[in-house]
Every structure is written in C-alpha cells, then in structure tokens.
Amino acid sequence: RKEVEQDPGPFNVPEGATVAFNCTYSNSASQSFFWYRQDCRKEPKLLMSVYSSGNEDGRFTAQLNRASQYISLLIRDSKLSDSATYLCVVLSNDYKLSFGAGTTVTVRA
Amino acid sequence: NAGVTQTPKFQVLKTGQSMTLQCAQDMNHEYMSWYRQDPGMGLRLIHYSVGAGITDQGEVPNGYNVSRSTTEDFPLRLLSAAPSQTSVYFCASSKADEQFFGPGTRLTVL
Numbered sequence: 001r002k003e004v005e006q007d008p009g010p011f012n013v014p015e016g017a018t019v020a021f022n023c024t025y026s027n028s029a030s031q032s033f034f035w036y037r038q039d040c041r042k043e044p045k046l047l048m049s050v051y052s053s054g055n056e057d058g059r060f061t062a063q064l065n066r067a068s069q070y071i072s073l074l075i076r077d078s079k080l081s082d083s084a085t086y087l088c089v090v091l092s093n094d095y096k097l098s099f100g101a102g103t104t105v106t107v108r109a
Numbered sequence: 110n111a112g113v114t115q116t117p118k119f120q121v122l123k124t125g126q127s128m129t130l131q132c133a134q135d136m137n138h139e140y141m142s143w144y145r146q147d148p149g150m151g152l153r154l155i156h157y158s159v160g161a162g163i164t165d166q167g168e169v170p171n172g173y174n175v176s177r178s179t180t181e182d183f184p185l186r187l188l189s190a191a192p193s194q195t196s197v198y199f200c201a202s203s204k205a206d207e208q209f210f211g212p213g214t215r216l217t218v219l
Contacts, residue, residue, distance in 0.1 A: 004151060032206055043199055043210035044152070088149070091206060099144075099151030 001026055004090050008098035013078050013107055017064045020074040021103045022089030032091035033064055033071045038102065044087055045072075078107045111135050114209035115200050122190040123219045130185040131213065132200030132216050139185040140203045142167070145177065145196040146213075158183055190218045 006023045008092035013019045025033075048055065050062040050071050060072040075076035075082055113134045122128060134141065141156035154167030160179040172194060174186040183202075187194060195218045199209040 002151075008149070034206070036208075041213075043212050044208070045210070046207050049206065095210070098155070099153075101149055101151045103208075 002100075003027060003092075003098040004063045004088055005023055006088050006103045008101060008103060010104040010106050013105070015078055015080060015107055015109055017078050017107075018074065018076050019105055019107075020072060021086070021105075022072045023089075023100050023103075024068075024070045025090045026069070027092050027098075028069060029074075029091070029093040030090045033062075034089040034090040034091075035060075035062060035071075035073050036085055036087040036089055036099075037078070041085050047086070075105070079101050079103075080107050080109060083107045113200055113202055113209050113211035115198075115214050117214060118144060118212065119215050120217070122187070122216065124190060124218060126190050126191060128187050128190070130187075130198055130200075130216075132183045132185065132211055133181050133182075134200075134209070134211075136204065136209065138202035138204050138209070139180065140218065141177070142201050142203070142208075143183070143185045144172070144187065144199045145169065145194075146199060147196050155185065155198075176185040182215060187216075192218045194218050 035047040036044040037047045038044040054063045059076045063072045075094040085103045085104045116131045120179045139160045143150040143155040156175040198214045202209045
C-alpha cells in the first residue's frame with residue numbers, strides 16, 4: 001500500500017467553479033501535512049501547510065481529518081491559473097517525507 | 110537569491126555511461142536532498158544530507174552516489190546509467206518543513 005494516495009484526476013472544471021479533492025495517508029503517526037503545486041514540467045512549490053484546525057489561504061482551504069487519515073484541498077472561484085498538479089505531502093514522526101503522485105486540475109474558460 | 114539551481118536541464122546518456130548532476134543552493138540550508146519523479150508515482154527520495162560531510166540513503170539509492178563537501182553543493186552521481194534511471198531528478202533544500210526545489214534535470218538513458 002502506498003503511504004500517500006491521491007485521485008490522479010484530471011478534474012476538469014469551468015472558471016469560477018469550486019473543486020475539491022482528498023489525499024489519504026497510511027501512517028497514523030504522521031505529524032505534518034502539506035499541499036504542493038506543480039505546474040507542467042516545473043518543480044513543485046509549497047502551496048500551503050495543513051493545520052489540525054484547518055486553514056484557509058485566499059481561495060484555498062485545507063482540512064485535516066486525523067481519524068480517517070485524510071487531508072483535503074478545496075479551491076473556490078477557480079481561475080485558469082489554478083490549472084496544475086497538486087501534490088499531497090506527509091511528514092512522518094521519524095521525519096520522512098512521503099509524496100503523493102498528484103491530482104491534476106484543469107480549469108477551462 | 111538564485112534559490113536552488115540544477116545543471117544540466119536535459120541529458121541523454123547511453124547505458125553504462127556515468128555522469129554527475131549538479132545542485133547548488135544559496136540559502137544556507139543545512140538539509141539537501143535528491144528525488145526522482147516518475148509518471149504515476151510520487152517523488153521518491155534517493156539520497157539526502159543534513160549538513161556538510163554527512164550523507165545518507167533514501168528510499169531508492171541504488172545506482173547513485175552523493176557527496177556534500179560544502180553547504181552549498183550536493184552533486185548526484187550516476188555510476189553506470191541504466192534505462193531504469195530515465196526520470197526527472199529534483200534537488201531540494203529545506204529549512205524547517207518547507208522544501209525548495211530546483212528546476213529539475215530530465216534524464217534519458219538509452
């Protein structure tokens with residue numbers, strides 16, 4: 001079983017729509033969680049950390065559900081520039097980073 | 110700040126050739142790492158370093174060597190290239206929990 005699993009998508013949404021997707025992790029002792037954004041043929045960049053209480057950064061909202069071992073990312077009012085692959089990243093209690101394979105989002109005009 | 114730089118951007122090798130992928134960072138980060146990214150898979154850790162003179166193996170170290178003689182540089186050496194090493198390679202440095210990635214090297218082994 002992969003340590004971090006994501007629905008690869010693609011999620012095709014019109015501009016202005018809301019899109020949400022999850023990531024599940026297998027290590028219940030994981031301590032930190034992140035969403036990274038990766039544009040086509042580019043390097044990953046940190047989008048946001050995910051806090052236990054949930055957190056929001058502009059149009060992006062991240063949630064953590066420890067009981068069910070998943071994190072989620074919601075994008076409101078989608079823009080064309082949100083088209084990218086979103087990587088779920090989990091830091092275990094022994095400081096090992098595990099990356100999901102990514103969820104691809106395509107926002108169409 | 111240039112951040113994390115990698116050279117070359119593209120490389121084609123024949124099976125059995127060796128080469129070194131260069132990585133440098135100017136952020137004075139102690140922790141540096143090398144990942145490979147393959148289709149349908151998450152980034153996988155090859156080797157990492159917690160400071161100059163210290164390196165350790167990651168998840169997929171076979172066929173690769175690293176060294177860390179300075180804080181800034183962390184080269185990755187392919188000893189005898191194999192087609193299975195065709196991939197995109199990312200170098201990263203980190204402070205606290207955030208990883209800063211270089212632009213990547215696309216390697217094809219024929």
